[in-house]
Amino acid sequence: MTLTDYLIARIRASGPLSMADYMADCLLHPQFGYYSTRDPFGAAGDFVTAPEISQMFGELIGLALAQAWLDQAAPGRFVLAELGPGRGTLMADALRATARVPGFVQAAEVWLVEASASLRARQRKVLAGHNVQWVDSVAGLPEAPLYLVANEFFDALPVRQFQREGDGWRERRVGLEGGVLTLGLAGAGPQAALSHRLADTKDGDIVELCPAATPILGEVARRIARNGGAALIVDYGDWRSLGDTVQALKAHRPVPVLETPGEADLTAHVDFEVLSQAAQAEGCAASRMTPQGLFLERLGITARAETLARADAEGTAAAHRRLTHPDEMGNLFKVLGLCPPGAPPLAGLDP
Template sequence: MTLKDHILARIAAEGPMRLDDYMSTCLLHPTLGYYTSQTPFGQSGDFVTAPEISQMFGELIGLALAQAWLDQGAPNPFTLAELGPGRGTLMADLLRAARQVPGFLDAAEVILIEASPALQSVQQETLNPHPVRWLDSIADLPEQPLFLIANEFFDALPIRQFQRAGPNWRERNIGTEGGTLTMGLGPAQPCPGLSFRLDDTKDGDLVETCPAAGPIAEQIASCIAARGGAALIVDYGDWRSLGDTLQAVQNHESVDPLSSPGLADLTAHVDFEALAMAASGCAYSRVTAQGVFLERLGITQRAQQLAGALSGSALENHIAAHRRLTHPAEMGNLFKVMALFPKGGTPPPGLDP
């Protein structure tokens, strides 16, 4: 049985499926889900994340977190954590760059929040011989200062979509028609959690919510508020959700999100306002375009330094990687960065309060 067959059977038995349920099933089904059955990362997978494009990304993230650690008095010990660490590439680059900061690696306990045994194995190989610990949840983090990176983590969390209908909202769901999965709308009804969006939307407008994102942001903020630290959240999205941003990627190409359940990656843009509001125990930085953030951290100077040892196609690829990470027409504007940090403190380098 394919995952599509499984979903069709569920809808036939139970009725239309909520979008967040559909996403969870597509991504996390124990045997047929995307993250359990496919190879998502890298050139041989379905998409390439910033750390896979260039070592510069992870290096600058590492130095930004190390400076934030210094600004808070260089606490020892502390937790250096990553949510959804993929193949471990970002953490490997981060650790290599952070070796330049005396005491940072000695004080750091590296923890990866990763539930997939297959990915844990890849991460262990990437990060060997550096000692690493894996946890399933932020709630299990040790009680010490937390310096955390979440790159393209929140975009993979399942979303719900609501279409404005006067003072009410109609939720989009997944149904079937002739053996094909289709999008439909539920009945119009009040949605108290979206009452504040009645001021900036009109009939027919679509708003997305992410039920899992708020509690995770709240847990991160709680750790930082209680014990110090900082979190860098890097993802595509903007300050406030508006419009349909659900997308599917297969073999580096966009496909219909309903066409290949379990065979394509599903993501949606991140609502940074919702994360900031959930992280009420902390201060948060201004949301900043990734290109601006990386330029402030010195990516062009680092690119020039690395270019000195390159020639031919390697140099061309290096120049293209710098452009892809920073140019407004590529990832530079689409991706945003926001930091969480203690109230009364200063954000990590590259970001404004």
């Protein structure tokens, strides 16, 4: 049996799936899911994330969190955590860079929020020599000041899609036509979560909702508001969701979303407005959304690139451009920072 076979049988038994249910099966099915069956990162995988492009990214993220730690009186015990840590490259680079910040690594308890057994094994190798612990969700983290990074985590959470029709919405669903997976629409009806979007959309517009994003971000924000700390959310997206942004990548190339279930990475653009509102609802302060390129330049990536260029000028220049240039990742990716109310703003971000 393949995941396609499983999905067809599920639809025949229970009816069409929401896009969120389809994405969840494609990514996380325990036997056939994308993250359950492979290492998707790097040149041999399906996509490359910023930490895999250059060590500069993880170094600067780590130093930004270390500065927040210093600004909040350097608590003697804290949780240093990452959501969806991939291969562990970002955390390894962050720990190496922050080893020069007196007391930071010694006070840190490193926790990785990772559900995939195969990725945990890869992270364990990359972070050998560090005392690292794993949990399946943010709720499993210990109570302590929390300094957290989530890079390309929220974009992998499943989304529901709704198409406007009059004053109602029709949910886009994955069904069957002639035994083949196909997209269709449910009947029109009101959606309380989208009532405010009637003011800035028109018939035919598609709006995406990510059911898991608010609870996860809310839990992070509650802990930071209660115990102190900071969070850096880095992802691609914009301030408000509009349009069909679900995409599939296989071998670094876009493929149709329904073509190869379980064999391609599925993602959707992140709605940063929703994340900011969720944080503030829990009493946490949220920064302005900032383009990744500007954020990294403010943190000093050019100076760091000049140092690394002594060993590899061409490779460092290419990495610097890819991370910061507006035509590359510089504008597509955004950064949102969280900190307790009244705490100094995070380095590189505007309050």
